[in-house]
Amino acid sequence: MVSIGYLKQELEPFVPLSRLNVKPEDLGVAGAKIALRDNNTTGKFTNQHFTLDVERVPVGGNAVAALKKLVEAGHHFVLVDAPADVLLKLSDAVKGKDVLLFNVSAPDIRLRQEDCRANVLHTAPDLAMLADALAQYLVWKKWSRWLVAKGPFPEDQAYLEAIRRSAKRFGATIVEERPYKATPGARRTDTGQQMIQLQMPVFTQGAPHYDVLIVADQREIFGPYLPFRTWDPRPVAGTAGLQAKSWHPAHEQWGATQMQNRFQRFADRFMLPLDHQAWIAVRAIGEAASRTSSGAYASINTYIRGDRFDLAAFKGQKVTFRKWDGQLRQPLIIAGAELPVSTSPQKGFLHEHEETDTLGIDEPESKCQLQ
Numbered sequence: 119m120v121s122i123g124y125l126k127q128e129l130e131p132f133v134p135l136s137r138l139n140v141k142p143e144d145l146g147v148a149g150a151k152i153a154l155r156d157n158n159t160t161g162k163f164t165n166q167h168f169t170l171d172v173e174r175v176p177v178g179g180n181a182v183a184a185l186k187k188l189v190e191a192g193h194h195f196v197l198v199d200a201p202a203d204v205l206l207k208l209s210d211a212v213k214g215k216d217v218l219l220f221n222v223s224a225p226d227i228r229l230r231q232e233d234c235r236a237n238v239l240h241t242a243p244d245l246a247m248l249a250d251a252l253a254q255y256l257v258w259k260k261w262s263r264w265l266v267a268k269g270p271f272p273e274d275q276a277y278l279e280a281i282r283r284s285a286k287r288f289g290a291t292i293v294e295e296r297p298y299k300a301t302p303g304a305r306r307t308d309t310g311q312q313m314i315q316l317q318m319p320v321f322t323q324g325a326p327h328y329d330v331l332i333v334a335d336q337r338e339i340f341g342p343y344l345p346f347r348t349w350d351p352r353p354v355a356g357t358a359g360l361q362a363k364s365w366h367p368a369h370e371q372w373g374a375t376q377m378q379n380r381f382q383r384f385a386d387r388f389m390l391p392l393d394h395q396a397w398i399a400v401r402a403i404g405e406a407a408s409r410t411s412s413g414a415y416a417s418i419n420t421y422i423r424g425d426r427f428d429l430a431a432f433k434g435q436k437v438t439f440r441k442w443d444g445q446l447r448q449p450l451i452i453a454g455a456e457l458p459v460s461t462s463p464q465k466g467f468l469h470e471h472e473e474t475d476t477l478g479i480d481e482p483e484s485k486c487q488l489q
Contacts, residue, residue, distance in 0.1 A: 120157075120195070120413040122400060123188035124150050124172045125208070127181050127200035135342045146199045146222060147172055148385040149393030150400045155384070157404030164408050170400070175200075182211045189217055194415040197399050199392070202226040202233070209235040216415040218422075220399035223392055227280065230443040231479065234486035239422070239444045241395040241402075243364050245280040247478035251362035251450035251462035252355060253284035254476070258464045261329035261353070262290045267322070267344065268297055273336040277357060281332055288467075293326040298340045318347035325350070332356040359454070362462065365394035366453040371461075374432040398431055398446065402439075405429050434461065440475070443486040447474040 124147055134140060142148070150170055157168040171193065173184040181204050188196055195218050198205050202224045209219060213235075221229060221240045229235075230244050243251075256262070264285060268278050278295070285292050298321065322331065322344070331348055333356035335341035341358030353360060367388035370378065381389040389397075406421040407413055421427055428436035433449045440447060452460040463469075467476045475481075 120166065120168045120403065120407050120418070121191070121193045122150070122154070122168060122170050122403060123185075123193035123196035124170060124396070125175065125181060125184055125188065125196055125198050125200065126172065127175045127198075127204050128177050128179070129201070130177055132337075135338050139338075142385075142387055142390075144385065145390060146197075146392040146396045148381070148387075149389065149396035150197055152381055152384045153397040153400030153404070156401060157407075160404060160408050164411065166407055166413060168400075168404060168407075182207055185211060189215065194218065195403050195418070196220070197222050197396055198238075199223045199396070202229050205229065205238065206233060206235070209238050212237060216419075218415070218419050220402075222395040222399055226276065227479070230445050231485040234443050234488055236444075236488040239399075239402075239439055239446070241398045241446045242392075243362075243448065243450060244445065244478060245277055246283065247445075247450060248362040249277070249280035249284040250287065250477045252360070252452060253281070253288045253290060254462045254464040254467050255360075255452045255460050256330055256355065257288045257290055258460075258466070263327060263329045264290055264292050264332045265322070265325045265328035265330075265352075266292055266295045266332045266334060266356075267341070268295055269335040269337065269339055269341075270297065270299070271337055274334045277336060278334040281334060281356070292332075293328050296321070296325070298335070314343050315347060318343050319349045322347075323349040328352065330355055331359075333358040360452060360459065361454075362450045362452055363391050364448065364450060365389060365391045366451045366458050368453070368457050369432075369451055371458075372432050372434045377432050394431075398429065398437065398448075401431075402427075402429055435474075438472075440481070442481045442484050442488075443479070444488070445478060447472055447477075449474060450477060 154170045175181045175184045185208050197220045219238045225245050227244045227246050331354045333341040335357050345354045345359045406418040410417040410421050428438050431437045437448045449461050451458050463473045463476045469475045
């Protein structure tokens with residue numbers, strides 16, 4: 119039997135601007151559960167059985183204690199849905215033990231760089247990958263002059279730095295970085311909408327010539343208000359408008375339709391990026407167990423990190439883990455609210471080994487020293 123854990127750190131409630139973006143209660147967990155079903159379907163033929171136990175840590179709760187509980191119960195593989203600082207504490211708590219953690223949600227670049235850990239693999243793309251995927255598409259479209267609207271929070275700054283790096287990497291120009299300081303009116307009210315309709319054009323007025331407005335607003339303070347309200351008629355991208363994602367509910371290429379339909383029947387909702395990231399983690403464990411005919415930690419851990427591992431993920435090519443930082447290589451979907459627009463890496467962005475390594479920080483520039 120292969121026991122898999124899912125540790126979910128609950129965060130302070132977040133009210134999105136759109137009620138369409140309210141997070142499902144089982145976000146991520148549902149993706150892990152349907153992957154478990156897939157593993158056990160294969161397990162019938164390989165005489166293997168997989169289980170999943172979910173530990174929910176309340177806001178301000180002790181995630182390390184929850185992880186120790188899972189480990190003491192025999193879980194060698196644990197999916198972690200938690201912020202970066204929590205993930206690092208968890209990693210340090212089980213250092214030297216037969217435990218492999220899968221980061222399914224934290225996008226922080228430092229987790230793959232100066233704060234990388236040998237006992238962590240990442241199925242969530244980091245900000246560098248997301249920014250590169252979007253930048254490749256914009257440059258391919260020849261929309262290479264960017265006006266950036268930036269929020270005030272640390273996570274906005276982190277995304278902004280990723281966008282700066284992508285612009286430099288692919289030859290785009292940031293014509294101006296414009297901080298957002300004003301506070302919108304009441305959400306979802308007539309007067310609030312009227313204020314926003316007046317405010318957003320003024321905020322974007324008088325900019326140097328640009329092709330696209332890039333938004334760095336991770337908390338949705340103002341970004342979702344910008345499409346169709348800019349002073350100049352320009353597309354909006356970044357954390358609002360056109361976005362790079364690991365998955366999209368309308369993605370149907372490469373056999374994804376059957377995955378979407380199965381998930382919708384299973385969870386009674388659409389599959390979201392975190393669900394797919396959790397699905398990949400559980401399926402990676404199942405694939406390794408099947409290929410090695412073993413449920414032992416050492417066999418599965420070695421296979422997942424080895425040259426023979428790959429996994430079909432409904433993205434047009436099989437996905438693998440980078441040896442130098444534990445990050446999952448994967449194509450990323452460029453999409454609007456309703457439909458995918460493209461998939462990166464784009465044609466013409468070449469790499470000597472893997473084209474997906476044009477997304478994110480490549481091995482020669484990596485600061486990761488696994489320990």
